[in-house]
Amino acid sequence: MPKSSHFSGQPLYGQVIKLLDKSKILQFSREYGGERYTKRFNSWIHLVVMLYAVIMRFDSLREITASLLAETRKLSHIGITFKIGRSTLADANKRRPEAIFEAIYRDLYATYRHVLSSDSHSRKTPKWMKRLQIIDSTTITLFSNLLFKGVGRHPKTGKKKGGIKVHTVIHANEGVPSDIKFTSAATNDSFMLKPTTLSKGDIMAMDRAYIDYEKFQQLTERGVTYV
Known part of the structure; x- marks a missing residue:
């Protein structure tokens, strides 16, 4: 700020x-x-x-x-x-x-996003970066697979990791996520990819966990570039 x-x-x-x-x-x-x-x-x-x-x-x-x-x-x-x-x-x-x-976060984000944006400090931000969104997730391992449905397998014990998965979407030129969801670790990442929230010219960067060909088709039809 x-x-x-x-x-x-x-x-x-x-x-x-x-x-x-x-x-x-x-x-x-x-x-x-x-x-x-x-x-x-x-x-x-x-x-x-x-x-x-x-x-x-x-x-x-x-x-x-x-x-x-x-x-x-x-x-x-x-x-x-x-x-x-x-x-x-x-x-x-x-x-x-x-x-x-969630409502409090979204209200704060809408109020202060212009302050958090790199555009408020410099006019040299490339136009494409203003359209770039990054989506990813991370798993927080918790107490037991009995409490939270697990995902993957531990290389030594062979047991699944029980925990919470944090799904995040962030605009490349901003300092905080525009959307966050918490789910069980077993939830597939692709549910966070929402073509209807994107517009022509937007760019979405993601890893292979978000492969969903039906949604990719929707992104193509909407004129969204995905990497």
């Missing part, structure tokens, strides 16, 4: 919070039913707590709640004026629809 005195001297967490619109986040939550049966732990608090956990690189609910307890007096300005227990956070993670956070 361009230099600005707006964030001068502020910690990373404070800078992130300033980019969020509390009223809009709560509006998204109400639309998707995220505020039902909620007394104090609303979607705004849920989001800022999880952002705090990501920035601090916490790995468990115990770490998150213990740290928040120690900082309770300093968090009243963002609405956290009560003790957040592990059960409260666990229930929110389980029950609150993920569509809320």
